[in-house]
Amino acid sequence: MNWTPTRRRVATVAVLASLTLIGTLGVQMAARSADTKEQVIKVSTKRFSYSPSEIRLKKGVPVVLELTTEDIMMGFNLPDFKVHGDIVPGKVTQVRLVPDKVGTFVFLCDIFCGAGHEEMSGKIVVVD
Amino acid sequence: MTKMIDRRDFLKLAGLGGAVFASALPGVSLAAGQDDFFFVQLSDTHWGFQGAPNPDAKGTLKKAVAAVNSLERTPDFIMFTGDLTHTTDNPVERRERLSQFKEIVSELKVKTVRFMPGEHDASLDNGKAFQEFFGPTHYTFDHKGVHFIVLDNVSDPRAIVGDEQRDWLANDLKSLKPDAPIVIFTHRPLFDLYPQWDWATRDGDKVVELLMPHRHVTVFYGHIHQEHHHMTGHIGHHAAKGLMFPLPAAGTTPTRTPIPWDPAHPYQGIGFRGVGTDPKSAAATITEYPATNGGGA
Numbered sequence: 001m002n003w004t005p006t007r008r009r010v011a012t013v014a015v016l017a018s019l020t021l022i023g024t025l026g027v028q029m030a031a032r033s034a035d036t037k038e039q040v041i042k043v044s045t046k047r048f049s050y051s052p053s054e055i056r057l058k059k060g061v062p063v064v065l066e067l068t069t070e071d072i073m074m075g076f077n078l079p080d081f082k083v084h085g086d087i088v089p090g091k092v093t094q095v096r097l098v099p100d101k102v103g104t105f106v107f108l109c110d111i112f113c114g115a116g117h118e119e120m121s122g123k124i125v126v127v128d
Numbered sequence: 129m130t131k132m133i134d135r136r137d138f139l140k141l142a143g144l145g146g147a148v149f150a151s152a153l154p155g156v157s158l159a160a161g162q163d164d165f166f167f168v169q170l171s172d173t174h175w176g177f178q179g180a181p182n183p184d185a186k187g188t189l190k191k192a193v194a195a196v197n198s199l200e201r202t203p204d205f206i207m208f209t210g211d212l213t214h215t216t217d218n219p220v221e222r223r224e225r226l227s228q229f230k231e232i233v234s235e236l237k238v239k240t241v242r243f244m245p246g247e248h249d250a251s252l253d254n255g256k257a258f259q260e261f262f263g264p265t266h267y268t269f270d271h272k273g274v275h276f277i278v279l280d281n282v283s284d285p286r287a288i289v290g291d292e293q294r295d296w297l298a299n300d301l302k303s304l305k306p307d308a309p310i311v312i313f314t315h316r317p318l319f320d321l322y323p324q325w326d327w328a329t330r331d332g333d334k335v336v337e338l339l340m341p342h343r344h345v346t347v348f349y350g351h352i353h354q355e356h357h358h359m360t361g362h363i364g365h366h367a368a369k370g371l372m373f374p375l376p377a378a379g380t381t382p383t384r385t386p387i388p389w390d391p392a393h394p395y396q397g398i399g400f401r402g403v404g405t406d407p408k409s410a411a412a413t414i415t416e417y418p419a420t421n422g423g424g425a
Contacts, residue, residue: 073285077323077326079320079323080324086286108326110287110323110326110330111285111286111287112215112247112252112285112287113285114215115215115217117215118384119383
């Protein structure tokens with residue numbers, strides 16, 4: 001390919017711009033990772049309970065709930081944070097949230113799972 | 129107790145609809161003799177339940193059947209809006225309960241009786257046992273110029289109507305004029321009444337979106353074991369009392385535990401409902417009846 005000086009200048013500018021962009025993104029991603037280190041909490045379920053059934057969180061600290069079921073498919077619904085996940089046997093279901101308010105909030109199974117379904121719930125307590 | 133709702137109030141409840149009462153609406157002409165309309169809604173009979181919230185668990189449904197049979201006004205039809213039986217993990221026992229329920233309600237004098245499942249009947253086997261006894265879980269029928277749609281939001285245990293049934297609904301609605309009177313029967317609320325107690329349908333908002341272009345839509349449902357009225361836009365949603373035990377109003381107690389039986393006021397908070405036009409005043413009425421002729425609701 002026979003490049004003219006103008007083409008070379010354009011190409012050089014493009015490469016430099018790309019490197020700058022990649023560098024900026026890299027810095028941003030690193031900063032984001034440092035700022036938002038997620039707390040991981042494992043929650044197991046079986047008919048008709050969650051373990052743990054009370055989860056204490058700190059306001060503003062991101063959390064990942066890793067949900068598993070020991071028997072049949074279950075639900076995890078935390079309506080006050082509009083978070084829910086279906087928990088399928090043999091898999092880990094992750095739900096993420098950043099608690100932005102203090103208080104006690106109910107989570108419940110929203111997949112009908114049998115005679116004790118209506119009592120299957122727990123609470124998340126968010127503190128400052 | 130009869131709660132008379134004048135036409136203006138009912139139209140407010142039902143949006144512009146008053147859908148059930150097409151004959152009572154100005155500008156709607158029906159053939160002579162079609163202006164009188166009355167049906168009964170029974171819900172959440174939970175046959176098979178045993179426990180302190182209802183010491184007469186084996187007798188209440190039979191008493192309710194007798195109470196319906198003794199109504200002064202004969203219903204055009206009777207609709208059961210789900211949780212006919214109390215859930216059991218045992219498929220044999222589930223069928224036994226459905227069979228016993230069917231036998232008891234066969235004593236109803238009115239023979240046009242329609243059924244739909246609640247999550248207690250259908251969520252553990254995707255409606256299989258229910259269908260063996262009562263047929264499809266979603267369907268339509270027409271009566272005196274009103275189009276009735278029975279929607280199943282329980283056979284999928286995730287409390288979802290689902291893509292397939294929503295497509296079916298959309299196709300059905302296509303055949304109706306925008307001002308056609310439509311009544312929806314469903315078990316769970318189609319709006320987020322109180323998701324903290326599972327009083328919702330996951331894709332209820334998508335169902336309501338499909339219904340929105342229709343001006344006269346009214347929804348009757350069960351699930352929450354108490355009377356409740358709510359509007360989403362112009363669409364009225366009316367929950368019925370149950371026939372086994374009442375539940376507290378949303379969020380008023382830490383859990384959705386049944387309200388304890390009160391020996392001083394047996395059967396309080398349980399009952400059934402009549403919906404119709406008042407032949408004398410032509411006003412639309414919702415009448416709440418006690419579960420038994422001896423009182424209650």
